[in-house]
Amino acid sequence: MLAADSINIPSDLLPSDGRFGAGPSKIRPSQIENLVKVSGTYLGTSHRQNTVKNEVARTQSGLNKLFSLPKEYEVVLGNGGSTAFWEIATFSLIRDRAQFLTFGEFGSKFASSAIAASHLGGQSVIKSEPGDAPEFKAEVGIDAYCSPHNETSTGVAISPYRPAGADEGALVIVDATSAAGGLAVNLSEVDVYYFSPQKCFGSDGGLWVALMSPRAIKRAEEIKASGRYIPAFLDLMTAVENSRMNQTYNTPALTTIFLMNEQIDWFNENGGLNWCISRTSESSMAIYDWAEKSNFATPYVVDPKKRSGVVATINFVDDIDATVISKILRRHGIVDVEPYRKLGKNQLRISVFPAVEPDDVKALLKCIDFVVAKLNSSQS
Numbered sequence: 001m002l003a004a005d006s007i008n009i010p011s012d013l014l015p016s017d018g019r020f021g022a023g024p025s026k027i028r029p030s031q032i033e034n035l036v037k038v039s040g041t042y043l044g045t046s047h048r049q050n051t052v053k054n055e056v057a058r059t060q061s062g063l064n065k066l067f068s069l070p071k072e073y074e075v076v077l078g079n080g081g082s083t084a085f086w087e088i089a090t091f092s093l094i095r096d097r098a099q100f101l102t103f104g105e106f107g108s109k110f111a112s113s114a115i116a117a118s119h120l121g122g123q124s125v126i127k128s129e130p131g132d133a134p135e136f137k138a139e140v141g142i143d144a145y146c147s148p149h150n151e152t153s154t155g156v157a158i159s160p161y162r163p164a165g166a167d168e169g170a171l172v173i174v175d176a177t178s179a180a181g182g183l184a185v186n187l188s189e190v191d192v193y194y195f196s197p198q199k200c201f202g203s204d205g206g207l208w209v210a211l212m213s214p215r216a217i218k219r220a221e222e223i224k225a226s227g228r229y230i231p232a233f234l235d236l237m238t239a240v241e242n243s244r245m246n247q248t249y250n251t252p253a254l255t256t257i258f259l260m261n262e263q264i265d266w267f268n269e270n271g272g273l274n275w276c277i278s279r280t281s282e283s284s285m286a287i288y289d290w291a292e293k294s295n296f297a298t299p300y301v302v303d304p305k306k307r308s309g310v311v312a313t314i315n316f317v318d319d320i321d322a323t324v325i326s327k328i329l330r331r332h333g334i335v336d337v338e339p340y341r342k343l344g345k346n347q348l349r350i351s352v353f354p355a356v357e358p359d360d361v362k363a364l365l366k367c368i369d370f371v372v373a374k375l376n377s378s379q380s
């Protein structure tokens with residue numbers, strides 16, 4: 001029996017960059033090089049002065065362009081990542097009852113936050129098993145419809161939409177943490193499209209960004225005016241007011257903002273969101289096509305329309321242990337293709353955000369074929 005430790009992948013098969021993680025994800029060298037160039041004038045300077053405020057303005061105008069934001073939408077940002085935004089939405093956006101689509105870990109966590117909030121009424125949760133996604137059912141009295149765009153834990157993506165028959169003022173709130181910048185979206189259907197920058201935007205975590213419609217801002221204003229107790233850190237109107245001045249409520253990580261801006265500019269210079277989507281589609285289709293043809297792997301998500309273009313999850317037949325494959329890959333610098341820890345599948349999860357070169361994805365697939373062939377030959 002050939003021990004996994006003795007399997008060595010030839011160096012000419014290896015991808016040029018081995019980072020395929022679901023976030024923090026690949027940061028391109030030029031992002032870091034440009035950060036180093038401003039390290040003496042930007043890093044370590046006050047976030048209340050123009051040097052940093054201009055970077056925040058750069059984020060806002062860059063995202064405006066990237067998403068062709070509908071008129072009067074605003075780019076709002078603050079600290080704490082998408083996890084903080086669930087609590088912000090619970091205090092500052094949901095009036096009483098929201099409907100949640102839950103089809104994996106992240107959508108469920110947001111629903112749990114709202115369910116636990118004693119100031120809200122009974123929440124509506126529509127659930128499907130991991131690997132699938134449910135649909136909204138418009139109900140009178142629901143004031144917010146909430147769903148992930150891409151469920152990072154399972155590799156299922158939906159197209160965000162406003163459910164037919166929703167109450168006139170109801171909000172559509174979309175967790176785009178791993179989707180924004182890599183998947184198509186029609187923002188005229190969405191009131192709040194929020195994300196963190198450590199996925200498609202090739203930056204570090206800790207920040208949240210929300211693209212907000214006038215209807216969503218009006219809701220936050222109304223809730224604040226109602227006198228509801230809102231912890232200061234979770235007060236969305238405070239974030240809106242600071243963002244309008246190109247600032248954040250409390251001190252942000254300046255590196256995170258700069259690295260994100262480098263990525264946004266790179267996207268815009270190369271053709272914008274359509275260019276990003278063409279890259280993620282090429283990469284993800286290469287994986288799904290390969291798995292469909294393989295005799296040891298299959299796409300985990302059965303319905304091709306629900307397969308994510310940014311996070312591909314691939315199941316392996318029982319007699320091939322995906323954990324062994326990921327360990328061998330990791331020894332060769334190919335990292336973070338392990339499945340989501342709580343999903344418990346014999347699976348690899350390969351994230352293909354726009355920074356990942358499609359050719360590197362194809363190289364990764366050749367490496368997996370090589371490893372599996374070696375494992376099989378050791379068993380025969």
Ligand SMILES: Cc1ncc(COP(=O)(O)O)c(C=O)c1O
Nearest residue numbers: 081082083106152175177178196
């Ligand atoms: C879909 C989704 N939502 C929310 C989060 C939480 O984001 P953060 O860690 O930035 O709070 C993640 C993180 O992976 C995610 O993938």
